[in-house]
Amino acid sequence: MISIVVCVGSSCFLRGASAVIEEFEKIAEGLGPKKFEIKGSFCMERCTDGVTVKVGDEIFTAVSPEDVPKIFESHIRPLIEAENAKLHSGVK
Amino acid sequence: MNLKVEVAVSQLNKYGEELCGDCVEIAQDGYTVIVMSDGLGSGVKAHILASLTTKMAATMLKGGLPLGEVIDSVASTLPVCEVRRLAYSTFSILIIGPDYKAHLVEYDNPLAFLGRGSELVTIDRQKKTYSGRVVQESFFQVNDGDWLVLVSDGVLHAGIGGIWNLGWGWNRIGDYLKRMASREEDARSMAFGLIETTERLYAGKPGDDATVVAVRIRAPRYLTVLAGPPVDMADDARVVAEFMASPGKKAICGGTTSLIVARETGHPVTVNMATMREGIPPTGQMEGVDLVCEGVLTLSRVADLFKDGAPLRRNLIYRSDGPSRLASLLLESDNIRFMVGRAINPAHQSPDLPIDLALKRRIIEDLCRRLNELGKNVRLDVY
Numbered sequence: 001m002i003s004i005v006v007c008v009g010s011s012c013f014l015r016g017a018s019a020v021i022e023e024f025e026k027i028a029e030g031l032g033p034k035k036f037e038i039k040g041s042f043c044m045e046r047c048t049d050g051v052t053v054k055v056g057d058e059i060f061t062a063v064s065p066e067d068v069p070k071i072f073e074s075h076i077r078p079l080i081e082a083e084n085a086k087l088h089s090g091v092k
Numbered sequence: 093m094n095l096k097v098e099v100a101v102s103q104l105n106k107y108g109e110e111l112c113g114d115c116v117e118i119a120q121d122g123y124t125v126i127v128m129s130d131g132l133g134s135g136v137k138a139h140i141l142a143s144l145t146t147k148m149a150a151t152m153l154k155g156g157l158p159l160g161e162v163i164d165s166v167a168s169t170l171p172v173c174e175v176r177r178l179a180y181s182t183f184s185i186l187i188i189g190p191d192y193k194a195h196l197v198e199y200d201n202p203l204a205f206l207g208r209g210s211e212l213v214t215i216d217r218q219k220k221t222y223s224g225r226v227v228q229e230s231f232f233q234v235n236d237g238d239w240l241v242l243v244s245d246g247v248l249h250a251g252i253g254g255i256w257n258l259g260w261g262w263n264r265i266g267d268y269l270k271r272m273a274s275r276e277e278d279a280r281s282m283a284f285g286l287i288e289t290t291e292r293l294y295a296g297k298p299g300d301d302a303t304v305v306a307v308r309i310r311a312p313r314y315l316t317v318l319a320g321p322p323v324d325m326a327d328d329a330r331v332v333a334e335f336m337a338s339p340g341k342k343a344i345c346g347g348t349t350s351l352i353v354a355r356e357t358g359h360p361v362t363v364n365m366a367t368m369r370e371g372i373p374p375t376g377q378m379e380g381v382d383l384v385c386e387g388v389l390t391l392s393r394v395a396d397l398f399k400d401g402a403p404l405r406r407n408l409i410y411r412s413d414g415p416s417r418l419a420s421l422l423l424e425s426d427n428i429r430f431m432v433g434r435a436i437n438p439a440h441q442s443p444d445l446p447i448d449l450a451l452k453r454r455i456i457e458d459l460c461r462r463l464n465e466l467g468k469n470v471r472l473d474v475y
Contacts, residue, residue, distance in 0.1 A: 009347030010387055042346075042350050042361060
């Protein structure tokens with residue numbers, strides 16, 4: 001399962017981590033069956049430039065809810081597609 | 093054996109009265125001295141009689157004066173009621189020594205309840221006369237798991253002429269307490285629970301002042317709260333080792349702090365997103381630690397919970413959010429140690445943030461004061 005980690009430490013939380021999580025949840029719901037999971041983290045050591053989000057090894061800082069669709073299209077959708085391709089090749 | 097004698101009081105004023113005619117005085121310092129008095133009548137006059145009785149008796153007993161002298165002095169000091177030509181107020185005196193030997197003296201108050209686990213125990217009382225007043229005196233040993241409840245007659249008469257023909261009554265209250273003792277953990281929940289029911293039996297209009305003093309004897313509970321990373325990173329290992337080795341329960345307040353503990357112990361932190369609430373970050377989990385939560389926002393919510401008097405633990409235990417769980421841990425503990433790191437998170441200094449995150453230290457100090465007022469042993473160490 002693909003994991004997206006959103007920081008919910010004090011600084012990121014105050015900078016709107018819950019709105020970012022909500023946005024990711026909306027996208028996840030729109031996809032039908034669960035394609036990725038949203039996890040929390042208490043600190044990613046980027047407190048001054050939160051909200052911090054991690055997809056795979058990639059870290060995004062200063063994420064706002066408006067950035068979420070962009071991150072999804074550029075970094076998460078390719079991962080989902082790659083995972084789907086792997087599954088199908090396995091079926092064959 | 094080192095036991096905690098936890099004492100809590102809850103009171104109800106007679107309907108329409110501003111002052112309670114029952115008074116309670118508690119002193120705890122090696123010895124636990126509790127004096128409860130019900131002044132004749134109600135309102136101001138009763139309050140003066142009762143507070144004179146409790147204040148004098150508690151002060152003299154603390155000073156180690158013999159009981160006969162105490163009762164004598166109280167009797168000769170109380171003002172005589174113009175209407176009834178009487179100088180009178182009831183009293184119950186309970187003294188528990190450092191060896192957990194209890195001495196109970198009761199004069200015209202309902203008899204105290206002694207419980208062991210969820211059973212009532214009969215106290216062997218002897219009639220004795222002190223300066224012309226016949227009192228009931230008893231000596232007994234208390235142990236881990238015992239509890240005592242002192243009530244004024246306002247509790248006994250709850251519901252009189254309404255829900256109960258003759259009031260709630262001693263035996264029924266005893267049964268109620270037995271059930272409560274097996275359910276409620278702390279003295280405060282017992283005292284407040286009994287008063288709540290008393291008020292309901294009076295249908296919200298108490299016909300008399302009502303007072304409950306609950307005492308629970310049990311092993312002391314320890315809690316250590318680690319909040320904030322040490323100012324010098326070189327201290328991390330030492331502070332974490334000290335924290336992990338502390339007795340009783342452990343709580344970590346702060347994201348970065350939890351990561352430091354995870355790094356030093358090798359136990360990862362996981363965040364439980366389901367515990368996130370409006371404006372409150374979620375809690376986490378870590379092996380060997382009872383609660384992991386975010387720092388300053390959670391602590392300021394806890395401070396809010398304690399603002400108008402301490403919350404009741406029984407109202408918090410079914411809530412899963414960080415502030416409720418931390419408050420519940422604080423309430424159940426007797427010896428609380430805050431280990432507070434002074435490292436400053438540069439992100440918390442930002443003027444863009446809606447609240448001042450640098451307040452943590454002050455919030456903790458304020459919380460320590462309130463916990464102290466609740467009779468808890470609080471210690472604050474900074475690193």
